[in-house]
Amino acid sequence: MRSTVIVADTRGPADVHGVHGAHGLTHWACLARRPGLLGGWEAVEWASLPPGGVSGEHLHTRTEEAYILLTGRGEIILDGRPHPVEAGDVVLTGLGTTHGLRNAGTEALDWLVIEMPAPLPRPRTPILRHAVVTNLRRVGPIDPGVVLTGPLRHLELVRLRPGERTELAADATEHTVFVTAGSGRAAAADVRVPLEPGRSVTLPLGSSAAFTAGNDGLEYVHAVLTVPPSERPGESR
Numbered sequence: 001m002r003s004t005v006i007v008a009d010t011r012g013p014a015d016v017h018g019v020h021g022a023h024g025l026t027h028w029a030c031l032a033r034r035p036g037l038l039g040g041w042e043a044v045e046w047a048s049l050p051p052g053g054v055s056g057e058h059l060h061t062r063t064e065e066a067y068i069l070l071t072g073r074g075e076i077i078l079d080g081r082p083h084p085v086e087a088g089d090v091v092l093t094g095l096g097t098t099h100g101l102r103n104a105g106t107e108a109l110d111w112l113v114i115e116m117p118a119p120l121p122r123p124r125t126p127i128l129r130h131a132v133v134t135n136l137r138r139v140g141p142i143d144p145g146v147v148l149t150g151p152l153r154h155l156e157l158v159r160l161r162p163g164e165r166t167e168l169a170a171d172a173t174e175h176t177v178f179v180t181a182g183s184g185r186a187a188a189a190d191v192r193v194p195l196e197p198g199r200s201v202t203l204p205l206g207s208s209a210a211f212t213a214g215n216d217g218l219e220y221v222h223a224v225l226t227v228p229p230s231e232r233p234g235e236s237r
Contacts, residue, residue, distance in 0.1 A: 004207050005188045006032050010046045010198035020056030020100065024049075032176060032202040038232065039174040039225035040151040042115040044202065046178075049074070049103040057100030060093060064118045064148045066155065067091040067101070068136070068221055070180055072109035075102045076133065088137035090155060092147040094118070112178055114223055116150040136221075154224035160184070160213035168222075169208040172232070176202045178221045183214035195220075205232065 013029040027048040034041050042063050049055060049072075057077055067076070073086040077100040078093070084104070085091065093099045095118040103109035132147045141156035153173075157180070160166065168175050177186070178200045186193040186201050188209035193201055195211070195218060203209055205227050211218070 004036075004204050005186070005191055005193070005209060006036065006200075006202040006204065007193050008032065008200050008202075009196075010048075013046070013048070018056075020058040022054040022056030022100070024053045026053065026055060031178070031200040036204060037174055037202070038205045039227045040116050041174070041225060042117055043113070044176050044178075044200065044223075045113040045115070046198075046200075047111055047113060049101065049109045051103055051106055051108070053103045053109070055101040057098055059098045060095055060118075062095075062117060063115050064095055064150050064152075065091075065093050065099075065116075066114040066144055066148070066152060066223075067093070068112040068114075068155070068178075070110040070112060070221075072103060072107050073105040074109045075104050077101070078133075083133050085133060086135075088135045088157070090134050090136055090142065092132045092134075092144055094148055112221060114152060114176070116148075116152055116225070118148070118150050151225040151227070152223065153226050154222070156222045158218075158220050158222050160211070160218040162213055162215050162217050164218075165210055165212040167208065167210045168203060170203040170205050172205075172227055172229075174203060174205055174225050174227060176200060176221075176223045177211065178223075179218065180221060181219040182217040184212050184218040185214070186211050 136157040
């Protein structure tokens with residue numbers, strides 16, 4: 001196994017004004033992008049809206065997205081209809097869906113974005129409008145494939161007890177872990193990464209890592225993308 005890992009965090013985010021045509025400010029950080037990965041990632045990003053902030057409504061004609069709400073509460077607009085959202089909620093938006101987000105609370109509204117190119121519909125087949133809101137804290141792991149057509153196949157909020165350890169191997173999949181609470185460490189061959197809220201670890205195909213919780217436990221969002229055989233080194237194309 002290679003020891004390659006992609007480590008990023010939300011410290012020092014960019015300030016983006018007028019996201020998708022809306023007035024106001026959004027804090028934004030890119031955690032991983034397609035270069036260096038073989039799965040169908042467009043990007044893994046973190047964003048934050050201050051109270052009253054808005055990320056404007058926009059139509060998805062090329063990509064699918066999963067929003068994972070991390071803090072605060074707000075309102076997601078899906079094809080013109082508002083839906084309340086809060087920390088722990090996941091919003092799955094498929095190809096052809098229009099969505100926007102507003103912070104309706106008194107604290108920052110933070111969320112994780114996983115964006116992927118979507119397979120194009122067959123000729124004369126209309127683009128299906130898909131949008132689902134669910135909650136990882138209440139329902140547990142979900143398979144986004146019930147809505148999305150791309151490679152995102154697992155989303156979970158994982159909680160490790162103090163000292164507990166788990167291993168992830170990127171064999172036919174690639175993984176992103178984003179820490180939401182607690183502390184710990186990730187170890188991949190000669191790489192040691194301290195874990196804290198706001199830090200992400202992405203495992204490209206062929207890598208592996210062990211995650212160990214610190215004295216206060218560890219909580220993280222875990223996303224898994226399948227890698228088609230044609231994209232795996234050594235496989236026939």
